Amino acid sequence: MTPANTFDSVCDQIDRALASSFRHDIVADAAKDADLGAALLRLRDGMRSNVWKLGAPPLDLARVVQKYDRKTRNIGFHVLNDWDGIGDRVNDDTIPVDVLHYLVERRGGEPAAPATLRILLDYYFMHILALLAVRVWDEGDADANLDRVDHLLGQLQGPNGSGQLFADDAETLLLIATSHYELHERGYAVLLERARTLNQRHQTAIAIGHASSMGCHLRFGFEATYGRDTINMRDDNVADYPWLLFSLATVMKEYVRIREGGIATVDRAVVAEALINGLSGDARAFVGAAPRSLAGFEAEAAEFRDAFHAYRHDLTAEFEAFRPTEQSYSPLNFFFNFSHNVVKGAVIDALIEGRPWALSLNDLLTTRADTPARAGSKEELARTLMAYARANPHQIRGRLMPVIVYDPPKGRQAFSVALRKMREQ
Numbered sequence: 001m002t003p004a005n006t007f008d009s010v011c012d013q014i015d016r017a018l019a020s021s022f023r024h025d026i027v028a029d030a031a032k033d034a035d036l037g038a039a040l041l042r043l044r045d046g047m048r049s050n051v052w053k054l055g056a057p058p059l060d061l062a063r064v065v066q067k068y069d070r071k072t073r074n075i076g077f078h079v080l081n082d083w084d085g086i087g088d089r090v091n092d093d094t095i096p097v098d099v100l101h102y103l104v105e106r107r108g109g110e111p112a113a114p115a116t117l118r119i120l121l122d123y124y125f126m127h128i129l130a131l132l133a134v135r136v137w138d139e140g141d142a143d144a145n146l147d148r149v150d151h152l153l154g155q156l157q158g159p160n161g162s163g164q165l166f167a168d169d170a171e172t173l174l175l176i177a178t179s180h181y182e183l184h185e186r187g188y189a190v191l192l193e194r195a196r197t198l199n200q201r202h203q204t205a206i207a208i209g210h211a212s213s214m215g216c217h218l219r220f221g222f223e224a225t226y227g228r229d230t231i232n233m234r235d236d237n238v239a240d241y242p243w244l245l246f247s248l249a250t251v252m253k254e255y256v257r258i259r260e261g262g263i264a265t266v267d268r269a270v271v272a273e274a275l276i277n278g279l280s281g282d283a284r285a286f287v288g289a290a291p292r293s294l295a296g297f298e299a300e301a302a303e304f305r306d307a308f309h310a311y312r313h314d315l316t317a318e319f320e321a322f323r324p325t326e327q328s329y330s331p332l333n334f335f336f337n338f339s340h341n342v343v344k345g346a347v348i349d350a351l352i353e354g355r356p357w358a359l360s361l362n363d364l365l366t367t368r369a370d371t372p373a374r375a376g377s378k379e380e381l382a383r384t385l386m387a388y389a390r391a392n393p394h395q396i397r398g399r400l401m402p403v404i405v406y407d408p409p410k411g412r413q414a415f416s417v418a419l420r421k422m423r424e425q
Helices: 007-019 022-030 036-049 062-075 095-107 114-134 142-156 170-178 186-195 200-225 230-235 240-259 268-279 298-310 312-322 339-353 372-391 408-424
Strands: 334-336 394-396 399-401 404-406
Touching (some): 007 114, 022 036, 022 114, 036 095, 062 186, 114 142, 170 186, 170 200, 170 339, 186 240, 200 230, 200 240, 200 268, 240 298, 268 408, 298 312, 334 339, 339 404
Antiparallel strands (some): 394 399
16 A cells, blocks of 8 residues: 555645645636536546646655545445446446536536536535445544544535535545445445444444434335335345444433433433434334344344333433424434435535525434525425426336435324333333
């Protein structure tokens, strides 16, 4: 391994680029072309080669991206490339390049728009950082490396960027990186064991994001993929259930620490919301007897179950604050197949409309909002994504269905069913 390709050195290179006028210079150079299509194809050269010749020195990520991508594929993840469900194969081009081609078809004849180019360039770099997030265990201290990626994410979404938000932290990048369809799911067990080696702060952040996201994912599966057949859903999600158990158990430990007056890394409302979001997909599997999909994790399941029941009455009362209503946004109304598709959909809309969404995936996984306008924007984005999904449905169980849905009645039903199952146990 040459010094130029160590984790630290690659982060240093990206840090310098993101903190400088690097992206502005790339966009200004591409925008010299007469139309957006030509400008996008100029960007494509750098996105495919992972070599950016503007700047001093140029940013050459070719060797490290190839190395990290190969190692990540070896454990079962395709962070940079999507699955072609029709061709039953992994796409040749990366996800940002696929999106670029879509944009060429939709807006290629329009004048080159710097705002659009900036969003797409940031989306490319988001994938580079997501790949780095999966590789934090390769060398050195994984916790320090994850903090480094978190710093780079802040640079990416900072004042030199497009204004498009993707994730609030590096732990959510890890979620986005691995929430694709994978033909072979062996990587999830490997990643789970690695996640358990991180410190409490990082494990809690990973758990909060995963619990909330997987609640949305399993609610979608229950309604669409499995036709409301819980047993079928459990049997077909042997990779998801251990991850959700880890997430719920980790968040539950944080709740217990808060209740016992210990040092907490997040506040109680955040923890309670993550628990109800995670449990909403299949509460009985975690507060009752562990299903077959948790074979080998019985001790962890029992630990979570015991802690939950010790505080069950208080928790179910606290969960009422997150009961979905018609008046406000709720992630319990949000159903989707993969977190990656939510981010991708938001980016595509931003590219088509030529303006960024100042909302991250994390924003869509919580009721929390700084202002009423921001809360309204979350519902607007969720419904925009549903509109795209309805216009481009996937075939599921022989029927064409949207893979992103915002449905308040279904959300209220899921909440009520989850609480009933918790009280029955």
